[in-house]
Every structure is written in structure tokens, then in C-alpha cells.
Amino acid sequence: MILRRIMVFILLGFTLIFGQxxxxxxxxxxxxxxxxKGSYREAAEKYQKILEQGYESGALYFNLGxxxxxxxxxxLSRLYYERAxxxxxxxxxxxxxxxxxxxxxxxxxxxxxxxxxxxxxxxVLNLFNFSILTWLVAVLLAVVLLIAAFYLxxxxxxxxxxxxGILIFSIVxxxxxxxxxxxxxxxxxxxxxxxxxxxxxxxxxxxxxxxTEVFVLHEGTKVQVRRKNNDWMxxxxxxxxxxxxxxxxxxxx
Amino acid sequence: MSKKVFHIILIWNIWLTGLLxxxxxxxRAYVSKNRVGLNEQxxxxxxxxxxxxxxxxxxxxxxxxxxxxSGPNSSTSIQWVNGAMxxxxxASFYLQPRKQGKFIIGKASVTYKGKTxxxxxxxxxxxxxxxxxxxxxxxxxxxxxxxxxxDIAGSSLYLKAHVSRRNVYIGQQILVTYKLYFRVxxxxxxxxxxxxxxxxxxxxxxLPSQPVIEQxxxxxxxxxxxxxxxxxxxxxxxxxxxxxxxxxKVEAAIRSRRRGRSLFDDFFNDPFFSQTVQKSLASNPVxxxxxxxxxxxxxxxxxxxxxxxxxxxxxDKQQARVNEAIALRMxxxxxxxxxxxxxxxxxxxxxLEQYExxxxxxxxxxxxxxxxxxxAEYILVPRVEGQFQIKPVHFSFFDxxxxxxxxxxxxxxxxxxxxxxxxxxLAGAAGNNYSREEVTLLGQDIRFIKEFSVFHPIGxxxxxxxxxxxxxxxVLILFILFELYDEHQAxxxxxxxxxxxxxxxxxxAKQLARAKALLLSEDQTGFYKAISTAxxxxxxxxxxxxxxxxxxxxxxxxxxxxxxxxxxxxxxxSVLEESDFRQFANIKxxxxxxxxxxxxxxxxxxxxxxxx
Numbered sequence: 001m002i003l004r005r006i007m008v009f010i011l012l013g014f015t016l017i018f019g020q021x022x023x024x025x026x027x028x029x030x031x032x033x034x035x036x037k038g039s040y041r042e043a044a045e046k047y048q049k050i051l052e053q054g055y056e057s058g059a060l061y062f063n064l065g066x067x068x069x070x071x072x073x074x075x076l077s078r079l080y081y082e083r084a085x086x087x088x089x090x091x092x093x094x095x096x097x098x099x100x101x102x103x104x105x106x107x108x109x110x111x112x113x114x115x116x117x118x119x120x121x122x123x124v125l126n127l128f129n130f131s132i133l134t135w136l137v138a139v140l141l142a143v144v145l146l147i148a149a150f151y152l153x154x155x156x157x158x159x160x161x162x163x164x165g166i167l168i169f170s171i172v173x174x175x176x177x178x179x180x181x182x183x184x185x186x187x188x189x190x191x192x193x194x195x196x197x198x199x200x201x202x203x204x205x206x207x208x209x210x211x212t213e214v215f216v217l218h219e220g221t222k223v224q225v226r227r228k229n230n231d232w233m234x235x236x237x238x239x240x241x242x243x244x245x246x247x248x249x250x251x252x253x
Numbered sequence: 254m255s256k257k258v259f260h261i262i263l264i265w266n267i268w269l270t271g272l273l274x275x276x277x278x279x280x281r282a283y284v285s286k287n288r289v290g291l292n293e294q295x296x297x298x299x300x301x302x303x304x305x306x307x308x309x310x311x312x313x314x315x316x317x318x319x320x321x322x323s324g325p326n327s328s329t330s331i332q333w334v335n336g337a338m339x340x341x342x343x344a345s346f347y348l349q350p351r352k353q354g355k356f357i358i359g360k361a362s363v364t365y366k367g368k369t370x371x372x373x374x375x376x377x378x379x380x381x382x383x384x385x386x387x388x389x390x391x392x393x394x395x396x397x398x399x400x401x402x403x404d405i406a407g408s409s410l411y412l413k414a415h416v417s418r419r420n421v422y423i424g425q426q427i428l429v430t431y432k433l434y435f436r437v438x439x440x441x442x443x444x445x446x447x448x449x450x451x452x453x454x455x456x457x458x459x460l461p462s463q464p465v466i467e468q469x470x471x472x473x474x475x476x477x478x479x480x481x482x483x484x485x486x487x488x489x490x491x492x493x494x495x496x497x498x499x500x501x502k503v504e505a506a507i508r509s510r511r512r513g514r515s516l517f518d519d520f521f522n523d524p525f526f527s528q529t530v531q532k533s534l535a536s537n538p539v540x541x542x543x544x545x546x547x548x549x550x551x552x553x554x555x556x557x558x559x560x561x562x563x564x565x566x567x568x569d570k571q572q573a574r575v576n577e578a579i580a581l582r583m584x585x586x587x588x589x590x591x592x593x594x595x596x597x598x599x600x601x602x603x604x605l606e607q608y609e610x611x612x613x614x615x616x617x618x619x620x621x622x623x624x625x626x627x628x629a630e631y632i633l634v635p636r637v638e639g640q641f642q643i644k645p646v647h648f649s650f651f652d653x654x655x656x657x658x659x660x661x662x663x664x665x666x667x668x669x670x671x672x673x674x675x676x677x678x679l680a681g682a683a684g685n686n687y688s689r690e691e692v693t694l695l696g697q698d699i700r701f702i703k704e705f706s707v708f709h710p711i712g713x714x715x716x717x718x719x720x721x722x723x724x725x726x727x728v729l730i731l732f733i734l735f736e737l738y739d740e741h742q743a744x745x746x747x748x749x750x751x752x753x754x755x756x757x758x759x760x761x762a763k764q765l766a767r768a769k770a771l772l773l774s775e776d777q778t779g780f781y782k783a784i785s786t787a788x789x790x791x792x793x794x795x796x797x798x799x800x801x802x803x804x805x806x807x808x809x810x811x812x813x814x815x816x817x818x819x820x821x822x823x824x825x826x827s828v829l830e831e832s833d834f835r836q837f838a839n840i841k842x843x844x845x846x847x848x849x850x851x852x853x854x855x856x857x858x859x860x861x862x863x864x865x
């Protein structure tokens with residue numbers, strides 16, 4: 001009885017989600033058509049409506065980035081491209097558009113050369129997005145357990161350790177992926193970035209306008225959020241400079 | 254507002270010198286008043302001035318409508334200023350009108366080196382009684398004048414704004430000159446209010462720190478004129494605009510009234526005998542009609558420059574090496590609102606790295622129009638070798654004099670870039686490659702939007718989904734269930750083997766007992782079969798060997814594993830072989846022989862039992 005009730009609930013939920021999704025898809029298609037016609041402002045409205053309904057996707061953020069690029073709003077364009085990057089790893093079109101956008105930005109922040117291993121590690125982290133990685137870990141767990149079951153079956157029947165190597169290898173691989181996933185989850189939870197939304201923003205040495213003015217940033221620059229203090233935020237640039245700015249000047253990615 | 258004091262006489266003299274250098278000889282005629290009462294007298298003067306010491310005498314006009322009270326009274330002055338000589342000869346008459354009305358005093362003339370010069374005729378208005386009393390009251394009553402005098406009222410001191418044009422195009426220059434006209438001694442003046450002139454962009458001309466005094470005859474009366482302010486106005490909006498009046502406060506010296514009017518008045522007209530009064534003056538407001546620029550024929554790149562301009566584009570060299578800087582200079586030069594004119598952009602080939610241009614503007618505020626020079630200096634650094642062309646630059650402006658738009662175009666510039674001196678390895682540094690990559694991207698547009706999408710709820714994290722954890726949990730449960738089952742299975746299997754091992758000895762003993770029973774009978778085959786079964790069964794049960802795997806080599810390796818000595822193995826195998834052989838080969842054997850074989854098998858089994 002209880003099982004049947006749960007099944008009914010799950011089915012009901014699926015149909016609800018599916019129905020909503022159709023409406024979202026319709027909005028998305030309308031936005032795309034408006035973009036194609038060149039009415040970017042209206043297209044942005046349609047796309048924003050999807051976000052208001054509580055749905056997101058890499059493609060949606062990518063399109064929003066394009067729309068604001070066309071509307072010459074580099075801050076918003078950068079914000080949405082950066083959001084899209086969380087979903088679309090190694091997307092050729094996104095990389096090209098972000099590079100084109102970066103050339104239009106005022107601030108050109110040179111990042112110091114990174115240690116090659118950390119570059120590799122970042123590449124590894126970026127190899128899979130969250131969905132793929134999560135399911136990879138799950139499926140690999142199933143494979144490991146399957147191999148372990150075979151191995152134990154044979155051990156119990158006093159027959160050969162031929163599967164031992166394969167088992168150890170699969171466990172190592174599984175732990176590796178689990179570690180990558182953990183690292184990604186940790187980064188996602190702790191590393192916050194923000195984009196400058198105002199044409200020019202002054203950064204101070206302390207969270208107050210009476211502090212020493214340290215430097216000036218311009219719209220579209222990405223900064224790393226370090227900590228917050230009332231309406232102020234301490235940020236760090238890629239080249240290592242830090243400063244405080246008023247939170248209203250930036251949007252967290 | 255700085256107070257300026259100027260010394261009239263000295264500057265007058267300097268001016269006269271300048272005038273005389275300019276022209277050989279000149280003649281001027283002027284009166285002391287152009288509006289006189291019937292009973293009043295006035296002075297008529299003819300002045301001949303020149304560089305020569307022997308100035309000719311002028312020919313006077315006929316004074317038919319006036320009584321000549323005295324004259325001609327001649328005076329001559331000679332001055333040396335900075336080594337240049339000048340002289341002037343003045344003849345003056347005191348005249349009194351005969352009757353009321355308007356009269357014209359004709360031209361005076363002088364003949365010098367065969368040329369005859371004439372002065373302008375002067376109109377005199379004669380009124381009844383006293384002219385100064387009949388003159389309209391002055392507007393300046395509110396000024397803090399301690400005492401009023403006829404000389405300071407009315408037209409003996411005024412300020413006028415001269416405007417070069419009243420109908421202009423937007424952006425066209427208007428020259429405004431504020432002139433102070435005075436016939437009394439002016440000791441100095443203060444700025445009271447300078448016009449702000451909304452709707453204009455204003456540029457002040459540079460004037461000498463002390464105003465230059467000139468002379469000008471207005472309606473027959475000789476005035477001293479000082480230019481106080483000269484400015485260029487460029488209208489920035491269309492419609493009717495007003496040039497606001499300029500207000501100043503003048504300190505003037507006037508004659509003391511204690512002295513009666515006599516012929517000698519002028520004689521004592523010097524600062525020592527006069528009193529100082531203050532007077533506020535305002536210039537006349539001027540209305541200007543500003544026309545919009547014609548829409549017809551307006552070039553697309555027109556940005557609002559009005560005037561006459563020239564554009565020049567040049568580089569410091571035509572040939573350079575890679576990474577060698579080239580200076581590109583663009584100069585816009587001309588008359589007009591140059592400060593408001595935007596310099597056109599130079600289309601620089603993308604392979605030349607370009608730095609932000611340095612723009613400088615120089616204004617020239619001399620003579621009667623604002624001219625200037627706007628210069629943009631670019632630094633170009635070629636990054637690759639080859640031939641590059643800097644395409645012609647266009648600049649459009651409106652020429653208000655010809656009333657049409659003009660476009661100037663520079664000549665294209667060819668640049669030859671040679672290979673750099675640096676080693677190729679060093680020249681192709683990472684930075685270089687990067688900038689080249691950027692250049693190739695300049696012409697691109699962003700990639701098109703994505704047309705399909707799968708949506709997730711915002712904040713969706715796959716590792717927080719029910720399906721993920723259900724899957725993991727399911728896999729784990731399956732694994733555990735399987736293990737539990739398998740463990741159980743394996744234990745059952747293990748028990749079976751254990752039992753078999755335990756029973757091995759018993760079964761062997763049973764077979765041996767059967768063999769012993771058969772020893773007495775004639776059933777040879779049965780006897781050997783029992784022995785064979787006992788030997789085989791014992792080892793197979795003990796070592797858990799299937800029948801299919803029961804062969805010599807297998808037995809040898811198994812025995813080896815258990816550490817059974819070779820001779821034991823050999824003995825076992827030979828007995829087993831013999832029993833099998835005897836079982837099928839129908840060879841008669843003696844009872845004692847079978848007895849011995851039985852003992853042998855029994856002994857082997859007893860010995861093996863120690864090992865397995």
C-alpha cells in the first residue's frame with residue numbers, strides 16, 4: 001500500500017516538473033526568436049522570466065550573456081557568461097565570446113604565471129561538470145562493488161586472487177574521482193566571485209569611504225570575494241591586489 | 254576685478270606715432286558739440302598730421318551759417334617717440350550759430366604731394382536756448398555722483414558693444430568688442446559685471462594690459478576710444494540669443510564748476526583743477542539670430558566643426574623595423590570652433606600596435622578671429638613585417654562664408670616594416686602571440702546563441718538529488734545483500750567439504766574392510782576395485798578433487814603443495830596404478846599375493862593420513 005502511494009507521488013511530481021518545463025521551453029524559444037530578430041531587450045525579458053520561475057541552465061546563461069553583449073552592457077554580459085561557465089565546461093562558443101567581451105573591458109588584469117601542476121589540476125577539475133562527475137562517481141562505485149563481489153566470491157571458494165589487481169585499480173580510480181568531486185564541491189561552496197557592475201568603482205583600503213583610495217576598477221571585471229563587512233566586501237584581483245568596495249557595485253556570480 | 258589706471262596722454266602719443274607710420278598724412282575735422290543752443294559757442298577743429306615737419310595748411314570750409322568768433326587759431330606739436338618723428342597741426346575756430354535748424358559744415362581739405370585729402374562733413378543741430386539743459390536727462394542718476402555736470406551726462410562718456418555679425422550659423426564666430434568712448438579724463442575703471450552669455454562658447458582675446466586709446470569721430474565729435482574687452486562668441490544653440498550688457502564703473506575727472514566758462518577753460522582742464530566722480534556704464538544688449546546648419550549636403554561624418562580648416566597626417570618615418578616605434582601625427586588647423594571639433598579617428602592596420610593618442614589643443618587668440626591647432630600624436634609599434642597602408646582620413650566641416658560643407662581628405666601613408674633586429678626566438682615572445690590573436694579576433698562577432706537547453710531548478714546540485722543517493726544506496730544494498738547471500742552459500746559449501754574430509758578415513762576403512770572380505774573369495778576384480786576406490790576416494794575427499802581433475806600430474810602437484818615427500822607420492826601412485834591394472838586385466842593372482850597388496854594399500858593410506 002505505502003509503496004504504491006509513494007509511486008503515485010513520484011509520478012505526480014514528474015508530470016508537474018515536465019509541465020512546467022514545457023512552459024519554460026516555450027519562453028526560451030520565444031527569447032531565441034526575439035534575439036534572432038535583433039530585439040535584444042525583449043529577448044532579455046523572456047530569458048529573465050525563466051530565471052524568475054526558478055530555472056537555470058548553461059545555455060540560458062550563455063544566451064543572456066550574448067544579449068547583454070549586444071546591448072553593450074559588459075557588466076551583465078560578464079556576469080552571465082561567468083555563470084554559464086559553471087555549466088558549460090570547455091564550450092568553444094562560450095570561450096570565444098568571453099574572449100571577445102574581455103577585449104572590450106577597460107581593465108586588463110594580467111594574472112601572474114601559474115604553476116604548471118595547478119594549471120593541470122584546474123584543467124582536471126574543469127574536465128567534467130557537476131552532473132557528469134556526480135554520476136561518474138555513482139557508476140564507478142557500482143563497478144567497484146561488482147568487481148569486489150566477484151573477487152570475494154572467488155576468495156570464498158578458495159580460487160585465485162586473479163581479480164585482486166583489477167579491484168585495487170578500480171578502487172584507486174574511484175577515490176580519485178571522489179576526491180575531484182569533493183574538491184569541486186568545496187570550491188563551489190567557498191570560492192565566490194563577483195563582477196563589477198558600475199562603470200567605475202573606487203576601492204578603498206578599509207571598508208569606509210574615508211579610507212585611502214587604493215585603485216579603481218571598471219565595469220565587467222571579475223573579482224574574488226574574500227569577506228564581507230556590513231555593506232562592504234573585500235575583494236582580490238587575479239594579480240593579487242586587494243581592496244574594499246561597496247557591495248552595491250558588484251554582483252556575485 | 255582689477256582696477257586699471259591708464260595714462261591717457263602718453264598712450265595717445267604712442268598711438269599717434271603708430272598712426273603716422275601707417276600713413277603719410279591725414280586730415281580730420283571735429284567739433285566740441287554737435288548739438289548747440291542758439292546762444293552757445295562751440296569749437297571746430299581741423300587737424301592735419303603726418304611725419305613731415307612741413308605740414309601743409311588745410312583749406313577750411315565756408316562757415317556761412319555760423320558767426321566766426323575767433324580763429325583760425327593754429328597750434329603745432331612735434332613728437333619724437335622711439336626715434337620716430339611725428340607732427341600735427343591743428344587749426345580751430347570758435348563758432349556760434351546764426352539761427353535754429355540743422356546745418357552742415359562742409360569738408361576741409363589738404364593737398365599734399367599732389368593728392369587731395371578731405372575730412373568728413375559734420376552735421377550741427379541748433380536748438381533754442383541752452384543745448385545742455387535741453388538734453389534728455391541721463392540714466393545714471395542712481396550712480397553715486399557727488400555732483401552732476403553737463404560734461405559727464407549724456408554722450409561724453411559711454412560704453413558700446415560692437416558685434417561683427419548679427420546673423421550667424423551655429424558654431425560660427427562672432428567678434429564682440431566692448432569700446433569705451435570718452436571725452437572727459439578717465440582715471441580708471443572697475444569691472445562690475447561681465448556677461449555670462451548663455452548659449453555661447455566664449456573665448457577672450459588677449460588685450461594689452463593697458464588699453465590702447467584711439468580716436469574716433471562720432472557724429473562729428475572727436476572721442477577717445479579704448480577697447481576694454483574683445484571676445485569671440487560661438488553660438489551653441491539656435492534661435493535668437495542676446496549678448497548681455499557689460500557693466501563697468503568708471504572714475505572720471507571733470508572740471509570744477511567754480512570756474513566760469515571761458516575761452517581758457519581747456520587750458521586749465523587738468524587733473525589738478527578737476528574733481529573725480531564715479532559713473533556706472535552698461536553696454537547695449539545685442540540680439541543675435543543663430544541659424545541651424547543646413548541639412549542639405551551634410552556629410553555623414555560631420556561632427557559640428559564650423560570655420561575653415563586644414564587637416565594633415567604624417568609619420569616621422571616611412572620605414573621601420575619590427576618593434577620600432579613610429580610616431581603618427583594628425584594636425585587639424587584653422588579658424589573656427591576648433592576646441593569643439595572632434596579629431597577623426599585614424600584607421601590603423603591591426604598589425605600595428607597602437608597606443609592611446611596624445612591630444613593637445615593650441616588656441617591662437619590674436620587679431621580678430623580664434624584660430625588654433627589640434628594635434629593627436631599616435632605611437633605605433635609594428636609587430637610583424639610587411640607593407641602597411643594607413644588609409645586616408647576624412648574630416649568634414651561647414652564653411653560659413655561659402656555656406657557649404659567641405660570635406661578634406663589626407664593622403665594615404667605607406668609604411669614599410671622590415672624584419673626586427675632581435676633574434677626570432679626572442680621576438681616571438683608569448684605577449685606578441687597573444688596580441689596577434691586578439692587582433693585576428695577584432696573582426697569577429699560573438700557566437701550565436703544556444704538553441705536548445707535542459708533546465709534545472711536554480712541551485713540544483715546533482716549530488717543533492719534523491720536519484721543520486723537512491724542509486725548509491727541501492728548499489729550498496731545490492732552489494733551487501735549479495736555478500737550476505739554468498740557468505741551463506743559459501744559456508745554451506747565449506748561444511749560439505751569439511752564433512753567429506755571427516756568422512757574420508759571412514760569411507761576408506763569401509764572399502765578396505767570390503768576388500769579384506771573379498772580376499773577370501775575368488776572375486777579378484779571386486780577386491781582390486783575396492784582397493785582402488787579406497788585409495789582414490791580417500792585422496793579425493795581429503796583434497797577435495799573432482800573426478801575429472803583426478804589425474805597423475807594433478808595429484809603430484811597437490812601432494813607437492815602439501816609437502817608430501819616424493820617417495821610417498823610415488824608409492825601411492827604405483828599402488829593405485831597396480832590396483833587399476835589388476836582390476837581390468839584378468840590375471841590370476843595368489844591369495845598370499847593379494848594379502849600382501851592389501852597390507853601395502855593399508856600401510857600407504859595410514860602413512861598418507863599423517864600428511865593430509
